[in-house]
Amino acid sequence: MTDSTWQIPRIALAVDLAVLTVRNNALQILLVERGVDPWRGQRALPGGFLANDQEDLDAAAERELAEETGLDISRLYLEQLRAYGAPDRDPRSRVVTVCYVAFVPDLPTPEAGGDAQTAAWVPVQAALDHDTRLAFDHKRIVADAVERVRSKLEYTTLATSFCPPEFTVTDLRQVYETVWGETLDQRNFHRKVTGTAGFLVATGEQATGQGGRPAALYRPGPATTLHPAMLRPTTSANNQPRRIPCAVDA
Amino acid sequence: MTDSTWQIPRIALAVDLAVLTVRNNALQILLVERGVDPWRGQRALPGGFLANDQEDLDAAAERELAEETGLDISRLYLEQLRAYGAPDRDPRSRVVTVCYVAFVPDLPTPEAGGDAQTAAWVPVQAALDHDTRLAFDHKRIVADAVERVRSKLEYTTLATSFCPPEFTVTDLRQVYETVWGETLDQRNFHRKVTGTAGFLVATGEQATGQGGRPAALYRPGPATTLHPAMLRPTTSANNQPRRIPCAVDA
DNA sequence: TCAAAAGTGTTTGGATTACACCCATGG
DNA sequence: CCATGGGTGTAATCCAAACACTTTTGA
Numbered sequence: 088m089t090d091s092t093w094q095i096p097r098i099a100l101a102v103d104l105a106v107l108t109v110r111n112n113a114l115q116i117l118l119v120e121r122g123v124d125p126w127r128g129q130r131a132l133p134g135g136f137l138a139n140d141q142e143d144l145d146a147a148a149e150r151e152l153a154e155e156t157g158l159d160i161s162r163l164y165l166e167q168l169r170a171y172g173a174p175d176r177d178p179r180s181r182v183v184t185v186c187y188v189a190f191v192p193d194l195p196t197p198e199a200g201g202d203a204q205t206a207a208w209v210p211v212q213a214a215l216d217h218d219t220r221l222a223f224d225h226k227r228i229v230a231d232a233v234e235r236v237r238s239k240l241e242y243t244t245l246a247t248s249f250c251p252p253e254f255t256v257t258d259l260r261q262v263y264e265t266v267w268g269e270t271l272d273q274r275n276f277h278r279k280v281t282g283t284a285g286f287l288v289a290t291g292e293q294a295t296g297q298g299g300r301p302a303a304l305y306r307p308g309p310a311t312t313l314h315p316a317m318l319r320p321t322t323s324a325n326n327q328p329r330r331i332p333c334a335v336d337a
Numbered sequence: 338m339t340d341s342t343w344q345i346p347r348i349a350l351a352v353d354l355a356v357l358t359v360r361n362n363a364l365q366i367l368l369v370e371r372g373v374d375p376w377r378g379q380r381a382l383p384g385g386f387l388a389n390d391q392e393d394l395d396a397a398a399e400r401e402l403a404e405e406t407g408l409d410i411s412r413l414y415l416e417q418l419r420a421y422g423a424p425d426r427d428p429r430s431r432v433v434t435v436c437y438v439a440f441v442p443d444l445p446t447p448e449a450g451g452d453a454q455t456a457a458w459v460p461v462q463a464a465l466d467h468d469t470r471l472a473f474d475h476k477r478i479v480a481d482a483v484e485r486v487r488s489k490l491e492y493t494t495l496a497t498s499f500c501p502p503e504f505t506v507t508d509l510r511q512v513y514e515t516v517w518g519e520t521l522d523q524r525n526f527h528r529k530v531t532g533t534a535g536f537l538v539a540t541g542e543q544a545t546g547q548g549g550r551p552a553a554l555y556r557p558g559p560a561t562t563l564h565p566a567m568l569r570p571t572t573s574a575n576n577q578p579r580r581i582p583c584a585v586d587a
Numbered sequence: 588t589c590a591a592a593a594g595t596g597t598t599t600g601g602a603t604t605a606c607a608c609c610c611a612t613g614g
Numbered sequence: 615c616c617a618t619g620g621g622t623g624t625a626a627t628c629c630a631a632a633c634a635c636t637t638t639t640g641a
Contacts, residue, residue, distance in 0.1 A: 095386045097347035100422075100433055136345045137422075140431045144422030170420040170435045172350075172387075172394030181390045183350055185420045185433075257593080275631065277594065299592025300638035315629075318565075507620080525604065527621065549619025550611040565602070 099177075101184040102147040103134030103225070105168060105232035106156065108208065109249045109265050110193045114236070115208040116229060117155065118221070125178050126222035130214075132229070133206065134184065148187040155206060156194065164190040164248040168232055176224045188232045190248035240266055242316040244286050247307035255294050255302035256280060256287075269320050279317060285310030349427075351434040352397040353384030353475070355418060355482035356406065358458065359499040359515050360443045364486070365458040366479060367405065368471070375428050376472035380464075382479070383456065384434065398437040405456060406444065414440040414498040418482055426474045438482045440498035490516055492566040494536050497557035505544050505552035506530060506537075519570050529567060535560030 106117040118130040133155040137147055148165060165187055172183040211233050213219060215226065240246050246262045247254070260276045263269075280286050285308040293301040356367035368380040383405040387397055398415060415437055422433040461483050463469060465476065490496050496512045497504070510526045513519075530536050535558040543551040 095349045096388075096390065098350045098387060098390075099345045100348045100350065137348060138346075140346065140348075141424045143424055144420060144433065167419050169417050170394060172435065174391045174393055183394065183435075185422065255593090272631070272633090273592090274594070274596095274633085279630085281594095296639050297592075298590080298640055300594075302593060315568075316566075318630090320631095505620090522605075523619090524606085524621070524623095529603085531621095546612050547619075548613055548617080550621075552620055568603090 099180060099182045100137045101134055101182055102137060102144060102151055103132045103184045103186045103228065104148060104151055104155065104189060105132060105186060105228060106152065106189045106191060107211075107232065107236055107249075108191050108193055109262050110208055112261070112265055113210040113212065114233065114266050115210050116214055116232070117206055118209045118214065119155070119206045121222055129220060129222045130209065130225075131222035132186070132225045134186075144185055145187075148185075148189075152187075152189055156191070162192060162252075164245055168228070168235060171224060171228060173224060186228050186232070188235055190236065190245055192249055192251055237266055237319070241318060242313050244307065244310050244313060247287075250307075253290055253292070253304045253306055255304060257302060259287075259305075263317070267319050271320070283310065283313060284308075286313070349430060349432045350387045351384055351432055352387060352394060352401055353382045353434045353436045353478065354398060354401055354405065354439060355382060355436060355478060356402065356439045356441060357461075357482065357486055357499075358441050358443055359512050360458055362511070362515055363460040363462065364483065364516050365460050366464055366482070367456055368459045368464065369405070369456045371472055379470060379472045380459065380475075381472035382436070382475045384436075394435055395437075398435075398439075402437075402439055406441070412442060412502075414495055418478070418485060421474060421478060423474060436478050436482070438485055440486065440495055442499055442501055487516055487569070491568060492563050494557065494560050494563060497537075500557075503540055503542070503554045503556055505554060507552060509537075509555075513567075517569050521570070533560065533563060534558075536563070 104117070108115050108117075117133060119133045121127055121129055121131050133151060135147075135151055137144075138150070142150075144167070145165075148167075149160065152163070152165065153160060168186040168188045170183060170185045174181060176182065176184075211229060214221065214229050215233070219226070221229065236245075240263055246259055246266070249262045249266075250258050256277050257273070259280060260271055260273060263276070264271055287305040288308045290304045290306055292304040294304055295301070354367070358365050358367075367383060369383045371377055371379055371381050383401060385397075385401055387394075388400070392400075394417070395415075398417075399410065402413070402415065403410060418436040418438045420433060420435045424431060426432065426434075461479060464471065464479050465483070469476070471479065486495075490513055496509055496516070499512045499516075500508050506527050507523070509530060510521055510523060513526070514521055537555040538558045540554045540556055542554040544554055545551070
């Protein structure tokens with residue numbers, strides 16, 4: 088590392104987004120169709136290159152998200168997933184991407200991408216299917232994002248990010264069930280989330296009945312983390328072969 | 338995003354390391370003294386720029402780690418922390434850094450940096466002290482790395498990464514106590530770690546007595562995750578103000 | 588009145604805590 | 615024999631799973 092910074096190899100830096108929502112009883116991810124080579128016509132994560140020298144990574148992710156979804160910025164959760172930098176991940180030139188995951192509620196205008204690209208919600212099960220092809224290393228990124236959201240629900244209150252501004256306990260439970268792909272006991276779930284201080288704030292209102300007893304409506308509370316955590320029922324993911332240096336997970 | 342990739346702004350990409358060890362009953366981090374401006378003479382995380390167009394990020398982190406510590410690559414754990422890209426984090430030019438955390442055992446040759454820079458172990462408590470100055474945004478990165486290792490010990494078996502090849506249950510407990518800054522009940526800890534299948538493998542050997550009953554020696558077992566987790570005693574970090582978009586944590 | 592969905596009560600078992608107590612070695 | 619640290623036993627407690635049961639609406 089010498090004083091002459093001009094000799095440093097410079098690299099194209101992209102910011103990509105894994106925007107997740109719960110929609111039609113499925114965890115879905117926003118994908119766009121690429122209009123240019125490479126991977127023209129293939130589905131890819133929305134994203135783009137860092138706009139200018141003064142743009143923060145987080146700001147770039149927010150900008151991309153606003154461009155792609157036209158979404159109210161206050162109604163979402165956005166955090167960095169990780170950076171991906173395999174040397175051959177883009178055939179044109181060296182591109183390192185910093186990926187973000189976003190959790191958004193089921194949007195009124197979900198398909199309307201602000202960009203010229205056609206954006207669409209795709210169930211993650213389909214996106215990760217063996218027969219599905221995604222551009223670049225985006226299938227691996229989708230897999231990492233799905234694992235991130237699944238574990239986040241265990242120890243944070245972020246499931247409310249997928250819900251409308253006011254929601255019932257059953258709405259929230261269906262988010263958990265959909266993201267985890269597990270059925271939860273309705274009664275124990277109710278006790279757990281209403282008994283955790285700061286998770287939910289009752290509005291006093293009731294949901295319009297769907298044929299049964301009307302459910303109380305809640306807003307997200309001030310708590311961000313869950314103590315103790317809400318654990319997935321079948322968390323038998325123990326005893327992998329052996330940890331390796333430079334593990335994939337973050 | 339057009340076909341002409343040549344117009345894309347290119348950015349200097351660094352890879353920095355937060356190398357952590359447990360040493361003298363303290364969680365310590367490897368810092369180097371910068372020999373050049375900016376921040377000449379200040380302590381900083383070891384790291385460097387991506388060497389060439391064909392180097393993977395993970396490989397770059399491994400290379401840097403080998404250069405800085407001369408360490409046996411098989412005896413460590415390395416994972417990506419996150420990318421940092423505030424536009425003003427380097428006064429010379431735009432530099433985005435991808436940071437990695439490494440957990441290493443107490444090394445026989447801890448101070449010998451392979452590079453010309455003088456490397457030294459610094460207790461994280463001192464590195465994070467309000468009066469301490471670190472180069473760039475490295476103090477924030479150190480804080481993130483410390484939080485990462487603390488939470489990793491809760492739900493993984495990675496505490497063994499800080500231990501020598503063979504170790505006693507007390508050695509392992511002292512790793513937990515040092516990283517968390519909490520005292521744990523020796524007897525309950527013993528039951529927990531020996532009762533978790535795959536955490537420890539008994540060698541059959543005994544440690545040379547220090548004046549008491551000799552302790553059994555163990556090697557790391559095949560398990561990587563802990564079910565159920567080993568929770569910190571005083572985990573009352575609940576109910577923060579409110580989650581914000583673009584949270585810091587990963 | 589019945590079906591459907593919301594919400595409460597109760598039992599039980601697993602895991603953690605907080606201890607008392609025994610074991611094996613060095614001096 | 616005694617101090618020192620290693621390791622086991624046990625009761626209380628907390629928490630979550632399982633499931634019976636009551637409440638409140640729409641048809």
